[in-house]
Amino acid sequence: MKYKSVFDIIGPIMIGPSSSHTAGAARIGRVARNLFGREPKWATISLYGSFAETYKGHGTDVALIGGILDYDTDDQRIIQALEIANDKGMKVSFIEEDAIPEHPNTARVFIGDENGELELVGISIGGGKIEITELNGFKLKLSGHHPAILVVHNDRFGAIANVASILANYEINIGHMEVSRKEVGKLALMTIEVDHNIEDEVLHEIEKLPNILKVTKIVD
Template sequence: MIGPSSSHTAGAAKIASVGRKIAGRGFYRVDFDLHGSFASTYQGHGTDKALVAGIIGLDPSDEKIRDSFELAKKMNLDIHFHLKDLGDVHPNTVQIRLTYPGKIVSITGSSIGGGNILITQVDGVEMEYTMEYPLVIFQYTDCRGIISKITGYFSEHGYNIETIKTVRKDKEVSLLIELNKNIKEEALEELKEKHIFKKIMYIGKRSI
């Protein structure tokens, strides 16, 4: 860990790492909107290096965090930092915008102390995700019976659902499910093969 504060380094790296995990690879530009104390101390406390490290896939304990800017440059990533008031949120909050050909994906997260984080927004979907459990996000056009099919699949394959939440915008649905254990890769691939979903995003409990 670099810098004097785990909230500003380990937590920041974890938020960015979650962003990379959720959004997937293939982005060529990253914009970090820094709020509160992140905005006022990001250079002196090493938050900037930690965020870049997380977005390029480095572990929060990796010594190469100090060289994250150089590593990002070698990967041809266009990195930008902005100071921004994100409203009534935790002082250590960052919104990350990842630009791909033809789309932008955003993730908002807060470093809440001791290296712990809270993800509050993914691609416009509001949440309060603490990483206590593995999370699966299903995005699809509303259709009768989909939720029962998903929950039935998990039950049949030995997964317990800890929490479930739906976010609807017109006919588009984001279904957030926290599970009692990580999903096996083959199960995740089987779910992705079901053409009813526009997108499936997954964060394993120990993936960050």
């Protein structure tokens, strides 16, 4: 893996003790919160590999819940995240999984309330960096370190080109883009990482396109 700066190696400003087990975990939780769009009423988190083995001692549990509460990696409230979640009435549970993951620091986050649910799989790859590898059953690769939009759409000809055309019209540069689908001709998911945060007017224009079902942004 290539690092761009010394901060990629030592990690971000954070609550300790580990960039992989704490900062990365907090970012996984916060991406889940960002995508869900509100504070959930419950969170069930399955932990794999070293996350499952050391999550209590390394603070992975409080970091994940801190992220779900929308705390940044250096927020002192992360230390009391479990107590804060309990005070808010959020039901939290952790499951230690025996399955061997592709990456040792893996968490499956399942959150929801009476109005909806969200499930994602995130891995902490070191130095506070993360990747989201699955979202509601769709395979993807999302770093969580760049602004991005996720576009749920019908798997139809022209849908991808139409979205890319709107971004080009607004001079928005695409850094990474991929498309995942569960079945040909059914639902698909575009994951688009861009260089700058996208204004809501751009999202509204994309939402009006044929075959576009939902557009969600992740801010930097």
